[in-house]
Amino acid sequence: MKLIGIADTTFARVDMGGAAIAEIKGMGTGFRIIRYTVPGIKDLPVACKKLIEEQGCDIVMALGMPGPQEKDKNCAHEASTGLIQAQLMTNHHIIEVFVHEDEASDPKTLAWLAENRAREHARNVFNLLFHPDILSRNAGKGLRQGFEDAGPIRE
Numbered sequence: 001m002k003l004i005g006i007a008d009t010t011f012a013r014v015d016m017g018g019a020a021i022a023e024i025k026g027m028g029t030g031f032r033i034i035r036y037t038v039p040g041i042k043d044l045p046v047a048c049k050k051l052i053e054e055q056g057c058d059i060v061m062a063l064g065m066p067g068p069q070e071k072d073k074n075c076a077h078e079a080s081t082g083l084i085q086a087q088l089m090t091n092h093h094i095i096e097v098f099v100h101e102d103e104a105s106d107p108k109t110l111a112w113l114a115e116n117r118a119r120e121h122a123r124n125v126f127n128l129l130f131h132p133d134i135l136s137r138n139a140g141k142g143l144r145q146g147f148e149d150a151g152p153i154r155e
Contacts, residue, residue: 002031002129005051005060011040012065013107014114016097020061023122028130041066041098042075045082052090059129060094063118068102076100093128097121099146117146 004024008017021033034055038047041064051057062083066076076098087094099117104110124145127134142150 002059003055003057004031004033004125004129005048005055005057006033006035006063007044007047007051007060008035008037008063009040009044009065010037011067012063012099012114013101014065014099014111016063016065016099016114016118017061019115019118020063020097020122020125023119024126027123027126030130031126040064040075041079042082044079045086048083048094049086049090052086052092052094057092059092059125061097061118061121061125062094063097065099065101065114068100073100093125095121095125095128097145103146113146120145 006017006020017035017037021035024033034051034057036047036051038044044062044064048060048062051060064079066072080096083094083096097118099114101110104113140152142152144150
């Protein structure tokens with residue numbers, strides 16, 4: 001049985017972890033989900049590393065919602081760098097799913113974006129684990145998580 005880790009934060013204004021879990025649960029069987037919630041975005045790298053090393057997760061999603069200020073963007077960058085380092089240290093994928101508060105001008109759109117991006121990345125996690133051929137077939141198609149796809153440069 002495969003283990004999928006979900007690391008999320010209390011700082012996020014949307015339950016992105018809950019959305020990801022709901023999406024994954026609807027995709028099939030053969031896995032178990034372990035959720036680990038931490039206070040803020042800079043806590044995500046160690047949470048992901050612990051999910052892999054202490055809980056035995058095969059893959060982890062790191063979900064967070066940095067604020068709109070410059071210091072928030074700096075914290076998100078530091079967290080992202082830590083997530084990359086944790087991937088290299090554990091040789092496991094950690095799928096970073098961040099939604100910056102300034103990506104949408106109104107709360108309704110921001111909530112939609114956070115949930116949609118979490119769900120679309122949850123499908124990526126499931127496919128990385130169980131159907132990597134699906135990702136290979138989609139290479140170069142300009143797929144985006146959250147807003148509309150950009151599409152390929154050439155058809």
